[in-house]
Amino acid sequence: MKEENTYQICTHCVMDTSDPDISFDEKGVCSHCHHYDTFYKNIYPFNLSLEQRKSEFSKIVDEIKSARSYKKYDCIVGLSGGVDSSYTAFKAKQLGLNPLAVHLDNGWDSEHAVKNIELLVRKLDIDLYTHVIDWDEFRDLQKAFFKSSIIDIEILTDHAIFAVIYQLAKKHGIMHFISGVNFSSESTMPAAWYSGSKLDAGLIKSINKKFGTKKKLRTFPTVSFMTFLRDFPALKRVDLLNFIDYDYHKAKQLLINELGWIDYGLKHYESVFTRFYQGYILPEKFGIDKRRAHLSSLVYSGQMTREEALSKLEQDKYETELLRQDREFLLKKLNFSEEEFAKYLKEPGKSYTKFNSYTRLLDENILVKAIIKTAAFIKKPFNKLFKLS
Numbered sequence: 001m002k003e004e005n006t007y008q009i010c011t012h013c014v015m016d017t018s019d020p021d022i023s024f025d026e027k028g029v030c031s032h033c034h035h036y037d038t039f040y041k042n043i044y045p046f047n048l049s050l051e052q053r054k055s056e057f058s059k060i061v062d063e064i065k066s067a068r069s070y071k072k073y074d075c076i077v078g079l080s081g082g083v084d085s086s087y088t089a090f091k092a093k094q095l096g097l098n099p100l101a102v103h104l105d106n107g108w109d110s111e112h113a114v115k116n117i118e119l120l121v122r123k124l125d126i127d128l129y130t131h132v133i134d135w136d137e138f139r140d141l142q143k144a145f146f147k148s149s150i151i152d153i154e155i156l157t158d159h160a161i162f163a164v165i166y167q168l169a170k171k172h173g174i175m176h177f178i179s180g181v182n183f184s185s186e187s188t189m190p191a192a193w194y195s196g197s198k199l200d201a202g203l204i205k206s207i208n209k210k211f212g213t214k215k216k217l218r219t220f221p222t223v224s225f226m227t228f229l230r231d232f233p234a235l236k237r238v239d240l241l242n243f244i245d246y247d248y249h250k251a252k253q254l255l256i257n258e259l260g261w262i263d264y265g266l267k268h269y270e271s272v273f274t275r276f277y278q279g280y281i282l283p284e285k286f287g288i289d290k291r292r293a294h295l296s297s298l299v300y301s302g303q304m305t306r307e308e309a310l311s312k313l314e315q316d317k318y319e320t321e322l323l324r325q326d327r328e329f330l331l332k333k334l335n336f337s338e339e340e341f342a343k344y345l346k347e348p349g350k351s352y353t354k355f356n357s358y359t360r361l362l363d364e365n366i367l368v369k370a371i372i373k374t375a376a377f378i379k380k381p382f383n384k385l386f387k388l389s
């Protein structure tokens with residue numbers, strides 16, 4: 001176990017004590033490495049050999065095609081303009097599927113992301129639905145999240161894209177969601193580096209109620225907890241990249257060669273907000289460098305050595321001029337004064353558990369206790385009526 005305030009970095013990957021929950025064994029190997037070995041290697045589809053995974057996957061592809069029937073689209077894919085989602089769309093098309101691509105324009109797309117999406121849908125001949133978010137409402141929500149000081153402001157975009165995908169799948173009768181989530185480049189993410197579930201509309205609503213100026217959401221796409229429980233089994237999620245031998249850098253090169261795709265730099269930097277959030281806000285305010293998690297995932301899956309990951313951490317810095325431009329752009333776009341922003345950066349981060357959320361309800365069994373309490377309350381008159389003991 002790590003001692004309080006003692007810096008330590010894993011001897012096998014590049015995770016370190018910036019994750020407050022990390023622990024190390026006697027050889028200095030961290031809990032994330034052990035988790036990868038004991039957990040990921042044993043879950044579906046990683047418990048299968050690559051050959052078995054491929055044959056399993058061809059069965060899934062057949063199932064998706066057979067569900068097409070009279071419908072135009074047989075699956076739905078999210079498209080951010082980044083490597084994982086672009087390659088997922090490319091692969092889906094290559095497999096003979098007819099996906100409906102969905103993009104969420106939250107006002108922060110980089111020029112490269114927009115060009116990549118245009119290129120991809122044109123060259124692959126894919127229909128694209130772009131949901132343009134109401135900017136005034138979204139700005140107010142993002143500012144509310146800044147005021148809350150919780151980590152993971154990106155939960156807003158992640159939740160909204162999921163809600164739009166869900167609504168469109170329902171509208172078009174699509175039964176399969178092909179996701180770009182993959183364990184080979186994103187198997188590690190410490191719990192302290194995000195705020196519960198991305199599906200947590202309860203957290204978004206409670207932070208908006210407390211810090212937003214409009215209190216009630218008008219157009220922001222959300223999925224309620226009950227809708228999720230009731231309807232989600234109907235939309236089957238397929239993590240396509242987990243069934244193939246996915247290599248992040250090879251996939252990127254293929255997109256560049258085959259489609260003329262533009263390399264925008266680091267993972268998730270297709271959005272200006274994400275670039276600034278991960279490259280500046282997280283290290284400055286929370287002492288976190290998310291690249292550690294992404295690079296460590298690549299080390300686990302054998303796509304990078306620890307030495308390469310360490311040198312990437314040194315080399316791939318946020319370029320000074322780009323950082324200056326992004327900072328100016330963000331402050332202006334969000335209507336932040338220098339003083340307001342400096343105050344935000346200085347304020348210590350807060351846990352999302354300080355706010356109402358579905359995750360908190362489940363974690364602390366508040367929902368279960370409430371049901372038991374209600375059941376006990378109802379039971380009393382029943383006892384009298386039926387003379388139950």
Ligand SMILES: [Zn+2]
Nearest residue numbers: 010013030033
């Ligand atoms: Zn490790």
